[in-house]
Amino acid sequence: MSPSRRTVLRTGVAGAAVAAGITAIPAAPAAAALPDTGVSVYPFPLSAVTLLSGPFQANMGRTHSYLSFLDADRLLHMFRLNVGLPSSAAAMGGWESPTTELRGHSLGHVLTALAQGYANAGPAAFKTKGDYLVAELAKCQDRATTAGFNTGYLSAYPESFIDRVEARQSVWAPYYTLHKIMAGLLDMHLLAGNAQALTVLTRMAAWVKFRNDRLTLTQRQNMLDTEFGGMNETLTNLYQLTGDANHLATAQYFDHAEVFDPLASNVDALNNYHANTQIPKVLGAIREYHATGTTRYRDIAVNFWDIVVGRHSYAIGGNSNGEYFKAPNRIASELSDTTCECCNSYNMLKLTRQLFFTNPARADYMDYYEKALYNHILGAQDPSSSHGFHCYYVPMRPGGIKTYSNDYNNWTCCHGTGMESNTKYVDSIYFHSGMTCTSTSSSPRCSSGPAGASPYGRRRRTRRRPPPGSPSPARGRSRCGCGFHRGPVARRSGSTAWSRASRSRPGRTRS
Numbered sequence: 001m002s003p004s005r006r007t008v009l010r011t012g013v014a015g016a017a018v019a020a021g022i023t024a025i026p027a028a029p030a031a032a033a034l035p036d037t038g039v040s041v042y043p044f045p046l047s048a049v050t051l052l053s054g055p056f057q058a059n060m061g062r063t064h065s066y067l068s069f070l071d072a073d074r075l076l077h078m079f080r081l082n083v084g085l086p087s088s089a090a091a092m093g094g095w096e097s098p099t100t101e102l103r104g105h106s107l108g109h110v111l112t113a114l115a116q117g118y119a120n121a122g123p124a125a126f127k128t129k130g131d132y133l134v135a136e137l138a139k140c141q142d143r144a145t146t147a148g149f150n151t152g153y154l155s156a157y158p159e160s161f162i163d164r165v166e167a168r169q170s171v172w173a174p175y176y177t178l179h180k181i182m183a184g185l186l187d188m189h190l191l192a193g194n195a196q197a198l199t200v201l202t203r204m205a206a207w208v209k210f211r212n213d214r215l216t217l218t219q220r221q222n223m224l225d226t227e228f229g230g231m232n233e234t235l236t237n238l239y240q241l242t243g244d245a246n247h248l249a250t251a252q253y254f255d256h257a258e259v260f261d262p263l264a265s266n267v268d269a270l271n272n273y274h275a276n277t278q279i280p281k282v283l284g285a286i287r288e289y290h291a292t293g294t295t296r297y298r299d300i301a302v303n304f305w306d307i308v309v310g311r312h313s314y315a316i317g318g319n320s321n322g323e324y325f326k327a328p329n330r331i332a333s334e335l336s337d338t339t340c341e342c343c344n345s346y347n348m349l350k351l352t353r354q355l356f357f358t359n360p361a362r363a364d365y366m367d368y369y370e371k372a373l374y375n376h377i378l379g380a381q382d383p384s385s386s387h388g389f390h391c392y393y394v395p396m397r398p399g400g401i402k403t404y405s406n407d408y409n410n411w412t413c414c415h416g417t418g419m420e421s422n423t424k425y426v427d428s429i430y431f432h433s434g435m436t437c438t439s440t441s442s443s444p445r446c447s448s449g450p451a452g453a454s455p456y457g458r459r460r461r462t463r464r465r466p467p468p469g470s471p472s473p474a475r476g477r478s479r480c481g482c483g484f485h486r487g488p489v490a491r492r493s494g495s496t497a498w499s500r501a502s503r504s505r506p507g508r509t510r511s
């Protein structure tokens with residue numbers, strides 16, 4: 001009898017105990033000041049894995065072309081005007097128009113995409129462009145007080161937007177936008193080695209602390225009714241990176257009790273909540289567990305994932321109708337042209353990945369990851385667009401038609417997360433637990449990164465399928481070709497019905 005996916009995983013994990021003498025793989029990212037608590041599986045750096053030709057690489061190539069095409073000065077236009085600096089660049093459209101209250105969020109997505117692209121297969125020019133954006137943002141931040149803002153403030157809109165969210169006056173989602181910028185700065189530091197990005201980010205974090213220290217608990221909780229992205233996630237990541245407890249305290253200001261309390265009790269109260277407002281909060285919760293060891297945070301994240309995947313998700317792994325969660329277990333009756341917002345699956349995959357780090361014995365985490373990656377994210381990009389234009393929704397209504405973004409006039413959240421998704425396909429193929437390498441792809445292919453780019457080694461070697469007639473690996477295990485260790489590989493794909501079905505269809509093979 002062939003082993004089940006779960007059995008294969010356990011075999012691989014257990015195999016770690018017999019693969020003695022392997023010390024080359026660090027237990028935690030070398031850059032972090034603090035280790036993650038409750039984590040037993042770790043990712044390889046983006047530089048350590050290379051996509052081979054296929055649909056994933058093709059998607060990535062289109063997004064790389066777009067990142068090369070984008071005019072940095074147009075992205076900076078409203079940031080400069082906001083602090084009185086001159087700018088002659090043409091204004092952009094969509095959610096980046098000069099009058100849209102989310103303006104500036106896309107630059108954060110671009111920073112993350114450039115950093116990820118630079119770290120994995122992209123040109124050096126990505127770092128050059130990212131470094132330029134960071135340096136120009138720093139100039140804007142330096143002029144905060146001159147422009148009448150508080151020290152450390154950095155945005156493409158005035159600080160009065162924060163006054164409005166604190167006063168519960170009408171405003172779109174200012175902290176959502178700031179979160180994207182902060183996450184982009186952190187990625188430019190971690191993935192592209194930009195020291196200035198950490199300085200700018202740390203000043204922004206101090207400004208966030210200053211704004212929220214002044215509020216009562218009730219004022220802060222009321223403010224959290226307005227979408228704020230993953231402020232708790234990025235600030236916790238900054239705490240783990242720096243060890244500065246102020247960042248953790250600030251992150252916890254964004255723990256939204258109205259959402260977290262029922263989840264901690266495993267109660268599904270998600271009906272009529274805006275879906276993608278909630279997912280990043282829970283991504284913050286699992287990172288807060290990793291930072292603090294407080295199991296309530298872990299329970300919130302685990303329960304949320306079980307509820308969303310089990311009761312609120314479509315066959316392709318997406319969720320939400322008209323951007324909202326509906327009543328549980330009614331997903332089949334919620335078919336429209338506005339189902340499966342792409343950002344939701346982008347964030348669900350990030351959450352799933354963190355939960356897998358926390359409990360790799362749950363094979364259903366990576367079952368879901370593969371399902372949503374293949375059937376939602378991969379198919380959300382326009383294959384006929386050389387710039388990787390992206391869906392906002394993937395319609396589940398029979399006969400529904402995908403519509404796509406464009407270069408400068410359709411900036412949305414999903415255009416932004418689309419750039420991110422299509423520059424990090426290698427981030428969840430291989431994992432390790434110190435001595436055992438786990439592959440979540442049906443066709444393990446692992447290569448070390450370019451010379452000098454990886455802390456793990458300098459060889460560049462790609463593992464390919466064995467020739468016909470080669471002996472099959474015993475019990476699903478094989479020797480990893482990554483060159484990092486000699487332990488067994490736990491291969492975790494291919495045992496579920498949907499997985500077999502998806503790979504049997506042309507164009508669905510991940511390469």
Ligand SMILES: [Zn+2]
Nearest residue numbers: 341343413414
């Ligand atoms: Zn979106």
